[in-house]
Amino acid sequence: MKLFLSTDFEGTSGIVAWEQIMEGQAEYAQGRKLLTDEVNAVITGAQDAGASEFVVNDAHSVMRNLHPQDLAGRAMLITGRHKPLYMMQGLDDSFDGACFVSYHGSIGAEHAVLSHTYNPGAIWEVRINGEVVGESGLNALVAAHYGVPIIFVSGDEATANEAQLVAPEAEKVIVKQSLGRFAAAHIHPSVACNMLRAGAVRAVQNIGAMLPPAFTLPVTIEVTFLVADMAEMACWIRDVERVSARTVQLVGENLLDLYRTFVTVVMLTRGLVDR
Ligand SMILES: [Zn+2]
Numbered sequence: 526m527k528l529f530l531s532t533d534f535e536g537t538s539g540i541v542a543w544e545q546i547m548e549g550q551a552e553y554a555q556g557r558k559l560l561t562d563e564v565n566a567v568i569t570g571a572q573d574a575g576a577s578e579f580v581v582n583d584a585h586s587v588m589r590n591l592h593p594q595d596l597a598g599r600a601m602l603i604t605g606r607h608k609p610l611y612m613m614q615g616l617d618d619s620f621d622g623a624c625f626v627s628y629h630g631s632i633g634a635e636h637a638v639l640s641h642t643y644n645p646g647a648i649w650e651v652r653i654n655g656e657v658v659g660e661s662g663l664n665a666l667v668a669a670h671y672g673v674p675i676i677f678v679s680g681d682e683a684t685a686n687e688a689q690l691v692a693p694e695a696e697k698v699i700v701k702q703s704l705g706r707f708a709a710a711h712i713h714p715s716v717a718c719n720m721l722r723a724g725a726v727r728a729v730q731n732i733g734a735m736l737p738p739a740f741t742l743p744v745t746i747e748v749t750f751l752v753a754d755m756a757e758m759a760c761w762i763r764d765v766e767r768v769s770a771r772t773v774q775l776v777g778e779n780l781l782d783l784y785r786t787f788v789t790v791v792m793l794t795r796g797l798v799d800r
Contacts, residue, residue: 526729527578528571529620529673530564530600531612531664534585535629535639536680537563538700538717541709543639548587559714560627561595563700566718567626567677568598570725580620584612585627611788612660613667622676622732623668624725630683630703631659637683638703643791646798649771650749654741656690659683663746663787665691665738670780674735677728679721681709691738696728744783746775748790755794762789 534546537560545556568579579600583591593602601615608614616623630637633650642648642659653662661678668675668691675692678685685697700717702710712720728735749772750756759765759773764786768774773790777783 526576526621526732527580527619528576528676528729529616529623530567530579530581530626531584531616531623532560532564532581532591532626533612533628533660533680534560534590536627536684536700538711538714540627540701541638541707546585546590546639548589557590561591562714562718563679563721564591564626565595565597566721567624567679567725568596568600570722571624571729572598573722574726574729576621576729580615582608582612582615584614607792609785609788610667611791613664613784616667616671616673618671618673620671620673622728622735623673624677624728625661625664625675625688626677626679626721628661628678628680628684628688629659630681631657631687633657634659634683634687636681636703636705638681638701638706638709640683640706644795644798647750647755647791647794648748649751650747652745652747654745658690659687661688662691663784666740666744666780666784666787669738669740670784672737674732674737676732676735677725679724692735694731694735696724696731698724740780742778743776744778744780746783746787748773748775748787750794752797755797758794758797759790762786762793765790
């Protein structure tokens with residue numbers, strides 16, 4: 526059994542501040558250790574239940590947060606940027622399941638540590654077929670395209686709730702209680718890792734009952750930006766249409782194309798973020 530892990534950073538127990546998850550910052554080394562332990566707990570649990578092959582895509586910021594030699598399960602690590610499939614780089618139809626580890630709530634979520642949807646400096650809200658989604662919902666487009674079920678999601682409660690939309694059967698492990706955007710009550714890391722490991726065991730045991738994400742076609746992605754200029758710029762990309770001053774939409778039947786266009790929108794509008 527072959528599993529894909531897309532690993533973010535904000536959803537790890539102990540993390541509440543950008544300083545803990547940004548390269549070059551004083552607390553980064555400690556954050557990195559906490560994340561690595563959580564990723565390994567998921568891999569180890571999946572191994573306990575019979576999974577044998579792992580590909581880990583480091584999907585946070587500049588995507589060099591995990592060190593290859595520190596990963597359990599002889600996992601292959603995809604690291605660095607800029608990857609064509611961004612947070613989902615490496616996934617294809619050869620995988621049995623996908624795990625979203627250390628994910629976080631969307632930018633509009635209530636009580637969600639470090640909440641954002643791809644770019645907190647540009648994106649105010651994203652909807653897919655009218656429903657507000659976070660990164661789990663967007664990344665599910667790629668899983669749906671390849672027919673791979675999302676079997677495991679970890680982070681805070683907002684993360685678990687949002688994942689319900691695209692992965693109702695997935696095992697959800699909540700490792701902290703977010704009190705706001707920069708505060709949380711953390712389950713002790715060693716306890717959190719035990720929970721993650723046990724959750725991964727259950728996820729693999731139940732994989733036969735899990736279905737790939739399903740989207741009603743055609744899919745409409747609406748992206749609302751912080752400022753109108755970003756919406757204007759997004760329309761430089763083919764197939765992106767303006768629907769109001771700050772909102773654009775993409776409509777299509779090919780979920781991979783839609784995701785790639787969304788990623789292009791993210792990359793391009795980065796140029797207009799206030800500094
Ligand atoms: Zn993220």
